[in-house]
Amino acid sequence: MCRLLIGLDVDPIGVIDWTAPMQIHVRSVPARPDCSGCGGPARVKQTIKRRLTDLASFGRPARLVWHQIRWWCPSQSCELKSWTETDARIVHGRKKLTDRAGRWACAQVGRDGRSVAEVARELGADWHTINDAVIAYGTPLIDDPSRIADITVLGMDEAKRIRLGKFKIKQWSTQLVAHGQLLDVVDGRDAATVCGWLSERDQSWRDQIATVTIDMSGPYKKVADTMLPDAVQVIDAFHVISNANQRLDETRRRVQQDILGRRGHRDDPLFKARKVLVMAAEHLDEQAEARRVGLLKAGDPGGEVAEAWQAKEALRQFYRLPDPDVAEAWLDELIVTLIDVHLPPEVRKLGRMLRRWRVPILAFHKTRATNAGTEAINNLAKRVKRVAFGIVNWQNWRVRVLLYAGKPDWSKLATINPAAP
Ligand SMILES: [Zn+2]
Numbered sequence: 001m002c003r004l005l006i007g008l009d010v011d012p013i014g015v016i017d018w019t020a021p022m023q024i025h026v027r028s029v030p031a032r033p034d035c036s037g038c039g040g041p042a043r044v045k046q047t048i049k050r051r052l053t054d055l056a057s058f059g060r061p062a063r064l065v066w067h068q069i070r071w072w073c074p075s076q077s078c079e080l081k082s083w084t085e086t087d088a089r090i091v092h093g094r095k096k097l098t099d100r101a102g103r104w105a106c107a108q109v110g111r112d113g114r115s116v117a118e119v120a121r122e123l124g125a126d127w128h129t130i131n132d133a134v135i136a137y138g139t140p141l142i143d144d145p146s147r148i149a150d151i152t153v154l155g156m157d158e159a160k161r162i163r164l165g166k167f168k169i170k171q172w173s174t175q176l177v178a179h180g181q182l183l184d185v186v187d188g189r190d191a192a193t194v195c196g197w198l199s200e201r202d203q204s205w206r207d208q209i210a211t212v213t214i215d216m217s218g219p220y221k222k223v224a225d226t227m228l229p230d231a232v233q234v235i236d237a238f239h240v241i242s243n244a245n246q247r248l249d250e251t252r253r254r255v256q257q258d259i260l261g262r263r264g265h266r267d268d269p270l271f272k273a274r275k276v277l278v279m280a281a282e283h284l285d286e287q288a289e290a291r292r293v294g295l296l297k298a299g300d301p302g303g304e305v306a307e308a309w310q311a312k313e314a315l316r317q318f319y320r321l322p323d324p325d326v327a328e329a330w331l332d333e334l335i336v337t338l339i340d341v342h343l344p345p346e347v348r349k350l351g352r353m354l355r356r357w358r359v360p361i362l363a364f365h366k367t368r369a370t371n372a373g374t375e376a377i378n379n380l381a382k383r384v385k386r387v388a389f390g391i392v393n394w395q396n397w398r399v400r401v402l403l404y405a406g407k408p409d410w411s412k413l414a415t416i417n418p419a420a421p
Contacts, residue, residue, distance in 0.1 A: 037080030061124025110403030180373025269299030
């Protein structure tokens with residue numbers, strides 16, 4: 001009955017339940033081994049009591065106290081003096097958790113997104129003990145090559161990871177994404193670092209990438225040019241629209257400054273209009289649309305904000321066009337219109353951006369590739385960050401975020417070999 005309750009095929013010696021955590025004393029029942037040095041029979045030298053954090057038992061933190069045997073070889077001529085019994089069912093190497101508690105803790109933190117502190121409290125263990133287990137059992141899961149095997153569309157996206165130090169300096173990372181899955185995170189957003197990640201993959205892996213989605217920054221384009229020269233480059237639609245919205249916002253603030261000689265206040269029409277302006281036109285109900293028109297009439301006498309708004313909406317229309325040829329004609333027309341000297345400088349800047357990135361922007365209509373899943377991944381990453389109050393250590397961050405958003409095969413957790421120590 002005791003064996004059944006312990007759930008391991010070991011001999012129970014006794015339970016001490018007046019301590020907290022309670023202690024369950026066991027020994028594994030090995031046959032007397034032969035010495036691996038000389039083949040002669042081994043003898044028991046001593047028994048070591050190893051206290052291991054185990055799964056909570058009936059709602060109470062528990063320790064499995066393993067009476068681990070130290071064997072010795074009595075043969076005079078043998079080189080091997082003594083060695084310690086091992087039992088992978090109980091514990092791997094020098095870990096402080098039982099094997100099953102380590103796997104369980106990894107799933108609780110990695111898959112279910114619980115905090116290390118919370119799991120540590122439940123098991124009555126130290127924070128580091130649990131964190132080490134998440135890293136040890138989680139690393140083989142995220143480094144499993146089949147996790148990222150069948151990728152044809154690769155997205156690169158920069159993400160602000162954390163603010164560090166007294167001056168809260170932003171630390172950037174690059175997220176490599178595909179079909180709503182986080183493939184990996186790279187520490188930094190420069191071309192060399194991301195190229196380094198790609199060069200660690202096999203040539204055959206890189207060859208299967210037919211499409212790369214990037215933003216309008218130089219580094220990721222450079223990565224695609226050098227490491228994935230045959231892949232079609234696509235600018236993610238989100239970045240194009242968000243660029244148009246930034247130009248719109250800049251126009252609004254400049255016009256405000258020109259007219260009032262100061263920044264917007266809560267009673268100024270343009271300030272009031274800032275949210276309604278960046279909303280998609282089709283999401284404005286009759287009342288909101290009337291509000292938009294009214295506020296612009298009051299605060300934008302030169303019509304400059306209205307022009308920036310129309311540019312943004314025309315660009316959104318471009319993404320709704322189903323036919324690639326029609327879309328191409330639309331974009332070319334839009335570029336010519338926007339770089340017109342009579343338009344506000346912000347709008348012309350948008351036009352120049354479209355002209356510069358015309359080819360990868362147009363590639364959207366042929367590939368339909370987006371980083372659409374990125375937003376969802378960012379939300380998952382934010383959750384990991386919030387739960388952990390901002391993880392400073394890069395390795396901890398990488399393992400945690402990939403366990404949570406990288407879609408590892410959790411069915412393998414039961415059988416993987418944990419990383420040392
Ligand atoms: Zn021996």
